[in-house]
Structures are given as C-alpha cells and as structure tokens.
Amino acid sequence: MSATTENTTAARTSLPLEPPAGTRRLNTAKALQEAIGSQMEQDPSVFVMGEDVGAYGGIFSSTTGLLEKFGPERIIDTPISESAFIGLGIGAAVEGMRPIVELMFVDFFGVCMDQIYNHMAKIHYESGGNVRVPMVLMTAVGGGYSDGAQHSQALWGTFAHLPGMKVVIPSNPYDAKGLMTAAIRSDDPVVYMFHKGVMGLAWMAKNKRSIGAVPEEDYEVPLGKAKVVREGTDVSIVTLSLSVHHSLDVAEKLADEGISVEVLDLRSLVPLDRETIIATASKTGKVIVVDEDYQSFGLSGEIAATIAEHSPTLLTHFSRVCMPDTPIPYAQELEYAVLPTATRIEAAVRKAVAA
Amino acid sequence: MTTETTEAAMALSAEQRQGLLRQMILIRTFEEAILREYHADKGPGFDIGKGLIPGEMHLAAGQEPVAAGICAHLEQGDGLTAAHRPHHLAIAKGMNLRSLTGEIFGRESGLGRGRGGHMHLFDPSIHFSCSGIVAEGFPPALGQAFAFRNAGTNNIAVTVAGEGAANAGAFHESLNLAALWKLPVIFVIEDNDWGISVPRSSSTSVPSNAVRAAGYGIPGVRIEGNDVEAVYAAAAEAVARARAGEGPSLIEVHTLRLLGHFEGDAQGYRTDLATVPGEDPIPVYRQKLLDAGAVTEAEVAAMEDEARAQVEDAVEHAKNSPTPNPAEALKYVFVEGASS
Numbered sequence: 001m002s003a004t005t006e007n008t009t010a011a012r013t014s015l016p017l018e019p020p021a022g023t024r025r026l027n028t029a030k031a032l033q034e035a036i037g038s039q040m041e042q043d044p045s046v047f048v049m050g051e052d053v054g055a056y057g058g059i060f061s062s063t064t065g066l067l068e069k070f071g072p073e074r075i076i077d078t079p080i081s082e083s084a085f086i087g088l089g090i091g092a093a094v095e096g097m098r099p100i101v102e103l104m105f106v107d108f109f110g111v112c113m114d115q116i117y118n119h120m121a122k123i124h125y126e127s128g129g130n131v132r133v134p135m136v137l138m139t140a141v142g143g144g145y146s147d148g149a150q151h152s153q154a155l156w157g158t159f160a161h162l163p164g165m166k167v168v169i170p171s172n173p174y175d176a177k178g179l180m181t182a183a184i185r186s187d188d189p190v191v192y193m194f195h196k197g198v199m200g201l202a203w204m205a206k207n208k209r210s211i212g213a214v215p216e217e218d219y220e221v222p223l224g225k226a227k228v229v230r231e232g233t234d235v236s237i238v239t240l241s242l243s244v245h246h247s248l249d250v251a252e253k254l255a256d257e258g259i260s261v262e263v264l265d266l267r268s269l270v271p272l273d274r275e276t277i278i279a280t281a282s283k284t285g286k287v288i289v290v291d292e293d294y295q296s297f298g299l300s301g302e303i304a305a306t307i308a309e310h311s312p313t314l315l316t317h318f319s320r321v322c323m324p325d326t327p328i329p330y331a332q333e334l335e336y337a338v339l340p341t342a343t344r345i346e347a348a349v350r351k352a353v354a355a
Numbered sequence: 356m357t358t359e360t361t362e363a364a365m366a367l368s369a370e371q372r373q374g375l376l377r378q379m380i381l382i383r384t385f386e387e388a389i390l391r392e393y394h395a396d397k398g399p400g401f402d403i404g405k406g407l408i409p410g411e412m413h414l415a416a417g418q419e420p421v422a423a424g425i426c427a428h429l430e431q432g433d434g435l436t437a438a439h440r441p442h443h444l445a446i447a448k449g450m451n452l453r454s455l456t457g458e459i460f461g462r463e464s465g466l467g468r469g470r471g472g473h474m475h476l477f478d479p480s481i482h483f484s485c486s487g488i489v490a491e492g493f494p495p496a497l498g499q500a501f502a503f504r505n506a507g508t509n510n511i512a513v514t515v516a517g518e519g520a521a522n523a524g525a526f527h528e529s530l531n532l533a534a535l536w537k538l539p540v541i542f543v544i545e546d547n548d549w550g551i552s553v554p555r556s557s558s559t560s561v562p563s564n565a566v567r568a569a570g571y572g573i574p575g576v577r578i579e580g581n582d583v584e585a586v587y588a589a590a591a592e593a594v595a596r597a598r599a600g601e602g603p604s605l606i607e608v609h610t611l612r613l614l615g616h617f618e619g620d621a622q623g624y625r626t627d628l629a630t631v632p633g634e635d636p637i638p639v640y641r642q643k644l645l646d647a648g649a650v651t652e653a654e655v656a657a658m659e660d661e662a663r664a665q666v667e668d669a670v671e672h673a674k675n676s677p678t679p680n681p682a683e684a685l686k687y688v689f690v691e692g693a694s695s
Contacts, residue, residue, distance in 0.1 A: 078532070079528075079531060079532060079535065081528035081529075081531060081532055082528075083491070083494050083524060083525040083528050083529075084493075084494045084497060084525065084528035084529045084531070084532040085494075085497075085532065086494065087491070087493070087494020087495045087497060087498060087525070087529070088494055088495070088497040088498040088501055088532065089498060090494070090495045090498055091434070091436075091494070091495035091496060091497060091498020091499040091500075091501065091502065091512070092498035092499070092501050092502040092505075093498070094479075094484065094495065094498065094499065094502075095434070095482070095498065095499050095502035095503065095506075096502060096506075097498075097501075097502050097505065099498075111524075114488050114491045114525075115491060115494055115495075115525075118486070118487075118488055118491065119486065119488075119491065119495065122475075123477060123484070124687060124688070124689070124690060125467075125470055125687045125688050126467050126470055126471035126472075126475040126477060127466065127467050127470075127471060127477035127479075127687075128465070128466065128467035128468030128469070128470050128471070128687055129468070129686070129687040129690070130466070130467070130477060130478075130479055131477045131479050131484070132690055163688055164688055164689070166689070186690075186691065187690040187691060188689045188690050188691060
C-alpha cells in the first residue's frame with residue numbers, strides 16, 4: 001500500500017497511549033498497585049501471595065502500600081517454596097478464591113513449573129469445564145541492567161506455547177491497570193508479566209512512557225486486543241512490552257526522514273490478536289517483529305506463520321529483531337549487543353524500507 | 356500406634372466396622388471390574404492404547420484400608436487430593452460411580468467429559484481432585500485448606516500420595532508451609548514399599564516417613580499392618596486436630612500393592628512376590644469381623660451383591676454413554692473465549 005499525503009501526516013503524529021484521563025499521571029508500578037487494591041476492596045476473595053510482597057512491597061514495587069491497606073491476612077509473604085505457594089493459589093482458586101500470586105522473576109519458574117503448566121493451566125480442561133482456576137500469576141521479565149542469564153529473560157513464548165493460561169504483557173501504566181483489572185476478574189488462569197524497564201522504578205533507567213495518565217476509576221483493557229500505538233504506512237513493527245518504547249523512539253526519529261512506521265503493541269500473547277496483526281501486515285506489506293524473548297521457536301515465528309497462513313503473498317518484507325539464541329550475558333557491552341535495542345530496530349527498519 | 360488410638364479403634368461399633376468393610380468391598384469390586392474391562396480387548400499381546408479403557412491404569416488393590424479408614428471421617432465439603440492411583444480414594448470420598456466410570460472409559464458422561472482420564476479426576480461436588488505427577492497433589496491441598504479457613508468453615512483438606520512422593524521437593528515445601536500457617540491439612544503417605552520398581556529401602560533415607568513430620572514440628576504417625584481400624588483411629592486424631600485449628604498432621608500407612616505399578620507391569624523387579632506378598636487386607640478384616648460377631652456371612656454376601664450391582668450399573672452406564680464429539684476437542688481450554 002502506498003502512502004498518501006494524509007497518511008504521512010498521520011504517521012508523524014503519535015497516537016496517545018491512553019484515552020484522555022485528566023491530569024493524573026502514575027508510573028506503571030503504581031497503576032498495577034491501584035488495580036490490585038481496587039479489586040481487593042471490591043472482592044473479599046482476592047488476595048496477594050508471594051515472596052516479599054508484604055513489607056517490602058514487591059521486589060519490583062508491584063504491591064507497595066497494599067500491606068498497610070489490607071493487612072497480613074490478605075497480603076501474604078511466603079517462604080521460598082514456589083511449588084507450595086503457587087499450588088496453594090491453585091487450590092484456593094479451585095475453592096472459589098481469586099489469588100494473585102507473585103513469583104518475582106520469570107527466570108525462577110523452573111523450580112515450580114509443574115504446578116503452572118500441569119495444574120494451573122490444565123485443571124479446567126481436564127475437568128471438562130467443571131472446575132475453574134481464576135488466579136493471576138504475576139512476575140517480572142526482561143533485561144538491560146546487567147543482571148545476568150538467570151535474572152533477565154522474557155520467556156513469554158514459553159508460557160504462550162503451553163495451552164490453558166492467558167499470557168498478558170503490558171507496556172505502559174494505562175494498560176497495566178486495565179489489563180490487571182481484567183486479569184483479576186477473568187475466570188481463567190492468567191500469567192501477567194511486567195517488564196522491569198516499564199515499571200517506572202526509581203532505581204532503574206526510566207523510560208519516558210513508564211509514567212502516563214491513568215484514570216482513577218476502574219476500567220478493563222480486554223485481554224486479547226492488540227493496539228496500534230502509532231499509525232504508519234511504510235513498515236509495521238509488531239512488538240510488545242519494553243520493545244514498544246524502543247520501536248516508538250525509532251518511529252519518531254525516522255518520521256523526520258519521511259519514513260512512516262506503524263507500531264503494534266500486542267498486549268497479550270494468549271489470546272493473540274491475529275486479526276490486528278494481519279491488518280497491519282495488509283496495510284504496509286512489510287513486517288518487523290521485535291521480541292525480547294529468544295528468537296527460535298517463539299513469538300516471531302508465530303507472527304510470521306500467522307501472516308503466511310492468511311496469505312503467503314501478503315508481505316514483501318519480513319524480518320526479526322529478537323534476542324538471539326544465547327544465554328543473556330552479564331557485561332553491558334555484551335548484553336546490549338543481544339538486546340533488541342533501538343539501534344538494531346532502526347537498522348531493521350531502514351533495511352525494510354530499502355528492500 | 357499409641358495405646359490411646361488403639362482403644363479408640365476398639366471402641367468402633369459393629370455398624371462402623373461394617374461400614375469400613377462395605378467400603379473396602381465396594382472399592383475392590385469396582386477395581387476388579389476395571390481390571391476385567393481394561394484387559395478385555397488389549398489385543399493378542401498387550402497394546403496399551405487398545406480396548407474399551409485405553410492408556411495407563413494404576414489400580415489400588417491392597418490399599419483399601421487407607422481410603423476407607425481416612426475417608427470415614429470426611430464430610431462432603433472436605434477436600435481430598437489424590438495421586439495417579441486414585442480410585443479407592445475417590446470412591447471412599449463419595450464419588451458418583453457412574454461419573455467415575457464414565458471418565459475412565461473416556462465418555463461424555465465422565466467427570467471431565469473424557470478430557471481427564473483415570474489419573475485426572477476432578478469432582479467439585481465432593482472437592483476431589485488428583486494429579487498424575489508425583490508429589491504435586493500436595494500443594495493444591497494447602498490452598499483448599501486455606502480457602503476453607505478463610506471462608507470460616509471447619510472443613511479440612513486431606514492429601515494422599517505414595518512413599519515415593521515423600522522424597523520430592525513439593526512434599527517438603529508443603530509440610531513446612533502447612534505447619535508454618537497451621538493449615539487444616541492431613542498428609543497421608545501410602546507406603547506400598549515400591550516406587551514403581553524401586554524399593555523404599557533404595558529410595559528413602561529413613562525407615563519411616565512419619566519421622567519426617569518432626570522436622571516440621573507436626574505430629575507424624577506410622578501405621579503398620581495395613582489395618583483399616585488403625586488407620587481409622589489415627590485419622591480420627593488428625594482430623595480432630597485439623598478441625599480444631601491445631602494444624603497439619605502426617606500419617607504414613609504401611610500398605611500393600613497387590614498388583615503391578617500399572618496394568619501390564621510384569622514386575623520382574625519384584626523379589627518379594629513369591630515369599631512375602633503380604634496379606635490381602637479385605638479377607639483378613641472380614642474374618643476378623645466374623646470372628647468378633649460384628650458381621651454375619653449373610654451380611655457380607657449382601658455387601659458383595661450390592662457392590663456388584665452398583666459397579667455393574669456404572670460399567671454398563673459408561674459403555675452405553677456416548678463418546679465425546681471430536682469436533683469439541685478444543686472446548687474447555689478456557690472458560691472465556693478462545694486462544695487463537
């Protein structure tokens with residue numbers, strides 16, 4: 001599709017990340033806390049459980065202030081016993097409660113994966129729909145701060161690959177609150193993954209969009225609806241999480257050169273909004289997937305397959321800017337060589353446009 | 356066993372003793388029917404995927420005292436999580452035989468509409484679930500107990516697995532957490548001496564898993580002899596303790612696996628079969644009650660007839676139930692919406 005003058009103008013104007021919502025601005029961590037607190041006020045069956053979620057307030061501030069508000073009966077610190085407390089969440093959910101369980105780093109899920117993919121994810125199916133497991137399992141993902149190979153992974157593709165749980169990944173404060181509200185209210189198990197780099201934490205390099213307008217009232221951002229966060233006509237970037245911000249930075253920079261980039265924030269991998277992926281691919285004919293998860297056998301391949309299955313001749317260009325298939329290195333020079341940085345994204349866009 | 360608990364067992368009425376025997380007879384009759392149907396059409400050799408009941412089959416013949424003795428104390432609202440060998444516990448907990456059998460046969464009438472199978476039985480009406488993964492049924496029981504306490508009921512959760520499970524991390528994490536939070540949970544270990552082909556002596560560093568309870572500051576008792584009344588007595592104490600808010604207990608029962616780990620298991624590894632197969636607990640208990648005058652031959656015969664009628668009804672119902680619609684194989688992955 002060729003760019004019209006009108007579209008080029010549109011491409012220069014970044015769409016707002018959230019609807020107009022007054023002047024109040026929160027960082028993503030506070031937006032998350034607000035969603036959890038609000039749902040806890042409304043529903044006594046909601047509780048939070050995990051390591052350091054109480055007095056500490058969550059290692060990445062997901063639960064700050066909630067202990068003071070709700071007390072230790074509902075904001076519950078656990079021993080380092082992930083199988084036991086995630087399984088506890090499952091049993092409580094089966095009996096009608098709505099647990100929010102935090103396991104601080106997604107990298108740690110190996111120690112309790114059985115409870116997650118064999119129990120949390122399968123009970124509803126195995127029971128023929130007779131037993132529901134309405135729980136939220138939340139965790140931090142992502143690298144960029146030299147925390148090494150066991151504390152920096154994204155791994156969302158792993159969870160999206162295993163059927164039975166929804167996989168939600170916000171990129172900004174507005175979505176973080178709305179997606180968490182929807183996740184808590186969902187009758188399905190939801191894995192909710194927040195990138196440390198979008199939380200707006202004081203002790204981490206802050207992204208400018210990690211603080212944004214957030215309505216005070218409750219609202220849901222529906223699970224499974226991607227969002228075109230910037231319209232464009234030359235090339236589409238399909239991405240999520242922190243990479244949305246890198247992609248927007250690149251799109252803004254290249255707009256000055258007349259390159260019009262559309263950026264799609266997937267917001268959840270399960271359900272995956274294939275319709276919107278196909279729509280943006282149909283519009284530009286050129287797709288770049290930016291993914292902080294490992295490249296092989298993951299999200300980027302899934303996006304390619306989705307488009308190819310819809311129409312094998314739809315695209316004139318497809319490329320990937322992903323984490324290469326390597327453990328994540330420690331030294332900053334090495335880590336930034338493998339992360340999907342703005343530099344790598346920009347190079348990919350230039351190549352796509354020239355192709 | 357303490358003198359006190361033995362006395363409690365002695366105090367059982369004839370009616371209670373008959374109840375225990377009746378339960379064990381029903382379980383055994385059920386599993387004999389499953390055994391028969393399972394092997395009926397497995398081909399001239401043995402093809403695990405063939406026949407009316409395909410897949411693996413783990414039967415609990417010899418372990419009935421655990422189910423009958425523990426479940427005699429449980430109410431419908433109490434939780435029970437079982438392992439991959441779950442039928443005896445499901446029946447003793449009060450599962451509808453038709454729903455259970457339907458699921459084993461993979462029919463639409465089954466508990467999970469044919470999506471679970473014999474290792475994955477979920478019955479919310481009696482708060483029953485099971486796990487096909489060793490030791491991983493323990494953690495969800497903590498959550499059941501947590502939810503019951505939160506709701507202000509005095510319901511409890513019981514979680515049962517084999518002695519092999521007591522060496523897994525989930526067991527120890529669960530004991531610690533349950534003890535720490537004084538959750539109303541009872542951990543039951545069925546020690547049948549064999550973790551598939553590996554004897555307990557080669558897998559477990561202590562002769563009794565009951566002693567491991569001390570490591571978590573909770574009571575632990577080991578019951579020798581596969582005696583249903585001894586199990587009943589120990590369970591009485593543990594259940595009272597849990598309902599009173601005094602926290603978890605561990606009960607290990609030295610029981611007996613009369614069959615292979617799974618049907619089709621030739622048990623070539625089992626060196627004790629010729630010499631010490633142990634005593635089948637059902638005839639032993641029947642004789643004990645007859646000798647004590649707690650039951651008559653005619654009453655036992657009536658129990659057996661009644662069990663046969665119930666079981667045959669369930670088997671016939673399952674066989675006559677429709678198989679699931681293949682077009683609905685993706686149904687129930689999620690409550691809301693689809694994943695695509």
